[in-house]
Amino acid sequence: MAKKAIRESKSAAIRAYKENNPAAGPTAIAEALSKEGMKVTPAFVSTVLSNARRKSRRGKRKAGRKPGRPASTGGERGLVIGAAAFATTRCVGAIVYIGASMYRELG
Numbered sequence: 001m002a003k004k005a006i007r008e009s010k011s012a013a014i015r016a017y018k019e020n021n022p023a024a025g026p027t028a029i030a031e032a033l034s035k036e037g038m039k040v041t042p043a044f045v046s047t048v049l050s051n052a053r054r055k056s057r058r059g060k061r062k063a064g065r066k067p068g069r070p071a072s073t074g075g076e077r078g079l080v081i082g083a084a085a086f087a088t089t090r091c092v093g094a095i096v097y098i099g100a101s102m103y104r105e106l107g
Contacts, residue, residue, distance in 0.1 A: 010038055014044075029045045
């Protein structure tokens with residue numbers, strides 16, 4: 001069985017052409033490579049160039065979000081506010097359950 005000649009990949013050919021012709025757009029690159037015998041669409045050229053740009057930016061990315069202020073540990077003030085909120089919630093729940101007029105009588 002005859003061996004096929006080893007040929008440069010389409011992606012490598014696109015990158016090489018873009019390196020030699022920086023002003024060429026995807027359509028021009030696709031047409032030029034088609035004349036050399038490679039079947040390449042402008043969409044594929046755009047994908048290859050986009051991926052190359054994305055990979056070149058990897059080292060330049062900033063870190064994630066900066067840390068905000070630490071979460072509250074509760075503390076004494078937090079417990080007092082929490083207890084008041086809990087008591088208020090219980091009162092509202094009782095009013096809803098037994099009715100406002102009955103709640104006032106029990107008051």
